[in-house]
Amino acid sequence: EDKVVQSPLSLVVHEGDTVTLNCSYEVTNFRSLLWYKQEKKAPTFLFMLTSSGIEKKSGRLSSILDKKELSSILNITATQTGDSAIYLCALRNNAGNMLTFGGGTRLMVKP
Protein backbone atom coordinates (compact mmCIF):
# COMPACT_ATOMS: atom_id res chain seq x y z
CA GLU A 1 0.00 0.00 0.00
CA ASP A 2 1.38 3.41 -0.97
CA LYS A 3 2.07 5.76 1.89
CA VAL A 4 2.81 9.48 2.15
CA VAL A 5 3.98 11.13 5.36
CA GLN A 6 4.41 14.87 5.77
CA SER A 7 6.29 16.78 8.42
CA PRO A 8 5.99 18.85 10.41
CA LEU A 9 2.27 18.62 11.11
CA SER A 10 2.13 22.34 11.72
CA LEU A 11 4.46 25.29 11.67
CA VAL A 12 4.24 28.89 12.83
CA VAL A 13 6.68 31.44 11.43
CA HIS A 14 6.94 35.18 10.99
CA GLU A 15 6.81 37.08 7.74
CA GLY A 16 10.15 37.00 5.96
CA ASP A 17 11.18 33.63 7.35
CA THR A 18 12.12 30.73 5.10
CA VAL A 19 10.37 27.40 5.64
CA THR A 20 11.01 23.87 4.45
CA LEU A 21 8.21 21.33 4.36
CA ASN A 22 8.95 17.64 4.06
CA CYS A 23 7.22 14.77 2.31
CA SER A 24 8.40 11.18 2.45
CA TYR A 25 6.80 8.28 0.69
CA GLU A 26 6.63 4.56 0.13
CA VAL A 27 5.42 3.40 -3.25
CA THR A 28 5.59 0.28 -5.36
CA ASN A 29 6.12 1.98 -8.72
CA PHE A 30 6.71 5.70 -8.53
CA ARG A 31 5.28 7.89 -11.25
CA SER A 32 5.09 11.40 -9.85
CA LEU A 33 4.82 13.47 -6.69
CA LEU A 34 2.60 16.52 -6.47
CA TRP A 35 2.32 19.47 -4.12
CA TYR A 36 -0.94 21.30 -3.48
CA LYS A 37 -1.79 24.40 -1.46
CA GLN A 38 -5.09 24.42 0.39
CA GLU A 39 -6.32 27.69 1.81
CA LYS A 40 -9.90 27.96 2.96
CA LYS A 41 -11.44 25.64 0.46
CA ALA A 42 -10.23 23.38 -2.34
CA PRO A 43 -6.59 22.41 -2.95
CA THR A 44 -4.83 24.15 -5.80
CA PHE A 45 -2.01 22.58 -7.74
CA LEU A 46 1.55 23.83 -7.16
CA PHE A 47 4.11 21.44 -8.59
CA MET A 48 4.52 18.06 -10.18
CA LEU A 49 7.85 16.26 -9.77
CA THR A 50 8.90 13.22 -11.71
CA SER A 51 12.70 13.36 -11.91
CA SER A 52 15.10 13.32 -9.06
CA GLY A 53 17.27 16.37 -8.45
CA ILE A 54 15.44 18.76 -10.75
CA GLU A 55 14.07 21.78 -8.92
CA LYS A 56 10.69 23.19 -9.82
CA LYS A 57 10.31 26.86 -9.03
CA SER A 58 7.45 29.33 -8.97
CA GLY A 59 8.23 32.71 -7.45
CA ARG A 60 9.17 32.21 -3.83
CA LEU A 61 8.17 28.55 -3.85
CA SER A 62 10.41 25.74 -4.99
CA SER A 63 10.39 21.99 -4.72
CA ILE A 64 12.78 19.15 -5.37
CA LEU A 65 12.49 15.38 -5.40
CA ASP A 66 15.04 12.92 -4.06
CA LYS A 67 14.15 9.47 -5.34
CA LYS A 68 17.04 7.86 -3.50
CA GLU A 69 15.75 9.15 -0.18
CA LEU A 70 12.09 8.70 -1.22
CA SER A 71 11.33 12.26 -0.27
CA SER A 72 10.57 15.74 -1.47
CA ILE A 73 10.84 19.18 0.06
CA LEU A 74 8.87 22.33 -0.54
CA ASN A 75 10.70 25.56 0.23
CA ILE A 76 9.07 28.92 0.70
CA THR A 77 11.38 31.91 1.00
CA ALA A 78 10.48 35.35 2.35
CA THR A 79 7.16 34.06 3.64
CA GLN A 80 4.08 36.26 3.58
CA THR A 81 0.80 36.01 5.49
CA GLY A 82 -0.82 34.88 2.25
CA ASP A 83 1.30 31.74 2.37
CA SER A 84 -0.70 30.57 5.39
CA ALA A 85 -2.38 27.37 4.27
CA ILE A 86 -2.26 23.60 4.46
CA TYR A 87 0.32 22.18 2.08
CA LEU A 88 -0.49 18.72 0.76
CA CYS A 89 1.84 16.24 -0.85
CA ALA A 90 0.39 13.50 -3.08
CA LEU A 91 1.81 10.50 -4.83
CA ARG A 92 0.84 8.77 -8.03
CA ASN A 93 2.10 5.30 -8.88
CA ASN A 94 2.23 3.69 -12.28
CA ALA A 95 -0.48 1.18 -11.54
CA GLY A 96 -3.52 3.32 -11.06
CA ASN A 97 -5.43 6.49 -11.63
CA MET A 98 -5.42 7.59 -8.03
CA LEU A 99 -3.50 10.05 -5.91
CA THR A 100 -2.46 9.11 -2.38
CA PHE A 101 -2.35 12.19 -0.17
CA GLY A 102 -0.29 12.85 2.91
CA GLY A 103 -1.82 14.37 6.00
CA GLY A 104 -0.64 17.86 5.16
CA THR A 105 1.43 20.52 6.90
CA ARG A 106 -0.46 23.47 8.33
CA LEU A 107 1.61 26.63 7.91
CA MET A 108 0.76 29.85 9.69
CA VAL A 109 2.70 32.99 8.83
CA LYS A 110 2.36 35.77 11.39
CA PRO A 111 2.85 39.45 10.50
Place this chain on the structure above:
Amino acid sequence: NAGVTQTPKFRILKIGQSMTLQCTQDMNHNYMYWYRQDPGMGLKLIYYSVGAGITDKGEVPNGYNVSRSTTEDFPLRLELAAPSQTSVYFCASRESRSPNEQFFGPGTRLTVL
Protein backbone atom coordinates in the same frame (compact mmCIF):
# COMPACT_ATOMS: atom_id res chain seq x y z
CA ASN B 1 -16.04 27.57 -17.67
CA ALA B 2 -17.43 27.11 -14.20
CA GLY B 3 -14.94 24.29 -13.56
CA VAL B 4 -16.01 21.82 -10.89
CA THR B 5 -19.14 22.73 -8.96
CA GLN B 6 -20.53 21.02 -5.89
CA THR B 7 -23.85 21.29 -4.12
CA PRO B 8 -24.80 21.77 -1.38
CA LYS B 9 -22.08 23.81 0.35
CA PHE B 10 -23.22 22.78 3.80
CA ARG B 11 -25.55 20.12 5.15
CA ILE B 12 -26.53 18.74 8.53
CA LEU B 13 -27.96 15.23 8.60
CA LYS B 14 -29.42 13.10 11.33
CA ILE B 15 -28.07 9.59 11.87
CA GLY B 16 -29.67 7.19 9.42
CA GLN B 17 -30.74 9.81 6.90
CA SER B 18 -29.70 9.64 3.25
CA MET B 19 -28.46 12.29 0.89
CA THR B 20 -26.72 12.83 -2.42
CA LEU B 21 -23.80 15.18 -2.88
CA GLN B 22 -23.79 16.59 -6.38
CA CYS B 23 -20.70 17.21 -8.51
CA THR B 24 -20.64 18.62 -12.02
CA GLN B 25 -17.75 19.62 -14.26
CA ASP B 26 -17.95 21.46 -17.57
CA MET B 27 -14.42 20.75 -18.79
CA ASN B 28 -15.27 17.47 -20.54
CA HIS B 29 -12.91 15.60 -18.23
CA ASN B 30 -13.13 11.84 -18.28
CA TYR B 31 -11.70 11.29 -14.82
CA MET B 32 -13.62 12.30 -11.72
CA TYR B 33 -12.93 11.71 -8.02
CA TRP B 34 -14.57 11.98 -4.64
CA TYR B 35 -12.41 12.68 -1.56
CA ARG B 36 -13.17 13.28 2.07
CA GLN B 37 -11.07 15.42 4.35
CA ASP B 38 -11.39 15.08 8.10
CA PRO B 39 -10.27 17.98 10.33
CA GLY B 40 -6.52 18.43 10.26
CA MET B 41 -6.04 15.53 7.89
CA GLY B 42 -5.18 14.98 4.25
CA LEU B 43 -7.59 13.82 1.58
CA LYS B 44 -8.77 10.25 1.34
CA LEU B 45 -10.15 8.88 -1.90
CA ILE B 46 -13.68 7.46 -1.67
CA TYR B 47 -14.54 6.57 -5.27
CA TYR B 48 -13.35 7.52 -8.71
CA SER B 49 -14.47 7.19 -12.31
CA VAL B 50 -12.47 6.99 -15.52
CA GLY B 51 -15.44 7.71 -17.75
CA ALA B 52 -19.19 7.54 -18.06
CA GLY B 53 -20.50 4.19 -16.89
CA ILE B 54 -17.27 3.22 -15.10
CA THR B 55 -16.64 3.63 -11.37
CA ASP B 56 -14.18 2.11 -8.94
CA LYS B 57 -13.54 2.09 -5.20
CA GLY B 58 -10.88 4.19 -3.59
CA GLU B 59 -9.36 3.95 -0.15
CA VAL B 60 -12.50 4.51 1.99
CA PRO B 61 -15.62 3.48 0.00
CA ASN B 62 -17.70 1.93 2.79
CA GLY B 63 -20.96 3.73 3.41
CA TYR B 64 -20.96 5.47 0.03
CA ASN B 65 -22.15 4.82 -3.50
CA VAL B 66 -21.56 6.59 -6.79
CA SER B 67 -22.83 6.57 -10.33
CA ARG B 68 -21.55 8.10 -13.54
CA SER B 69 -24.28 8.21 -16.15
CA THR B 70 -22.85 11.24 -17.96
CA THR B 71 -19.37 12.74 -18.44
CA GLU B 72 -20.39 15.86 -16.54
CA ASP B 73 -21.96 14.46 -13.38
CA PHE B 74 -20.59 12.28 -10.60
CA PRO B 75 -22.97 12.20 -7.62
CA LEU B 76 -21.98 10.66 -4.28
CA ARG B 77 -24.69 8.99 -2.23
CA LEU B 78 -24.76 8.36 1.51
CA GLU B 79 -27.45 5.81 2.30
CA LEU B 80 -27.44 5.63 6.11
CA ALA B 81 -25.53 8.59 7.47
CA ALA B 82 -23.28 7.98 10.47
CA PRO B 83 -21.34 10.44 12.68
CA SER B 84 -18.10 9.02 11.23
CA GLN B 85 -19.11 10.51 7.89
CA THR B 86 -18.89 14.04 9.25
CA SER B 87 -16.28 15.55 6.98
CA VAL B 88 -15.62 17.92 4.10
CA TYR B 89 -16.18 16.26 0.74
CA PHE B 90 -14.29 17.33 -2.35
CA CYS B 91 -15.00 16.38 -5.92
CA ALA B 92 -12.21 16.64 -8.50
CA SER B 93 -11.72 16.01 -12.19
CA ARG B 94 -8.88 15.81 -14.67
CA GLU B 95 -8.14 15.30 -18.33
CA SER B 96 -7.02 11.91 -19.56
CA ARG B 97 -3.88 13.49 -21.03
CA SER B 98 -2.95 15.30 -17.80
CA PRO B 99 -2.63 12.50 -15.31
CA ASN B 100 -1.31 14.62 -12.50
CA GLU B 101 -3.26 17.83 -12.23
CA GLN B 102 -6.68 17.48 -10.66
CA PHE B 103 -9.13 20.37 -10.50
CA PHE B 104 -11.06 20.48 -7.26
CA GLY B 105 -14.53 21.72 -6.47
CA PRO B 106 -15.17 24.04 -3.49
CA GLY B 107 -16.25 21.23 -1.19
CA THR B 108 -19.34 20.23 0.78
CA ARG B 109 -19.20 20.41 4.56
CA LEU B 110 -21.34 17.61 6.00
CA THR B 111 -22.19 17.15 9.65
CA VAL B 112 -24.01 14.05 10.88
CA LEU B 113 -25.59 14.38 14.32
